Amino acid sequence: MFKDYEHHAQYYETDQMGCVHHSNYIRWMEEARVNLMEQIGCGYKAMEASGIMSPVLEVHCQYRSMVRFDDHVRIHVWVKEYNAIRMTLGYEMRDAATGELKTTGESRHCFLDTGGRPVSLKRSYPQWDTAFCSAVQAQDSR
Numbered sequence: 001m002f003k004d005y006e007h008h009a010q011y012y013e014t015d016q017m018g019c020v021h022h023s024n025y026i027r028w029m030e031e032a033r034v035n036l037m038e039q040i041g042c043g044y045k046a047m048e049a050s051g052i053m054s055p056v057l058e059v060h061c062q063y064r065s066m067v068r069f070d071d072h073v074r075i076h077v078w079v080k081e082y083n084a085i086r087m088t089l090g091y092e093m094r095d096a097a098t099g100e101l102k103t104t105g106e107s108r109h110c111f112l113d114t115g116g117r118p119v120s121l122k123r124s125y126p127q128w129d130t131a132f133c134s135a136v137q138a139q140d141s142r
Helices: 023-040 044-049 126-140
Strands: 005-008 056-063 072-082 086-095 101-110
Touching (some): 023 056, 023 072, 023 086, 023 126
Antiparallel strands (some): 056 101, 072 086, 086 101
């Protein structure tokens, strides 16, 4: 099983009302996604060194409860869907101390070569395809 990512809310991330500005949750999703991909064995640095990019196609975030300065948020991220060319990730952000659900989200990505053309990991990078498939199975068995 993969380890959840934890973020400590910083003062600069808050707005005048003292709560974390909504745009920061998307950044935290990216931090958690990068962390998960490292754990899976498909880190962005290695992928980009091999000429593969994984841009965001769309992102959704539903805010349920405010996060404030100095809160610790545990972010559970998982691979919801994967077909070797595209993937969808799910996110749950919870207060690390209480477990209260703060935010849920989803992001969709694809895999492209440096020329911007779609790449099938199954065909071109079977080791990464196997790793993503294993991550889906790990979540399904949770």
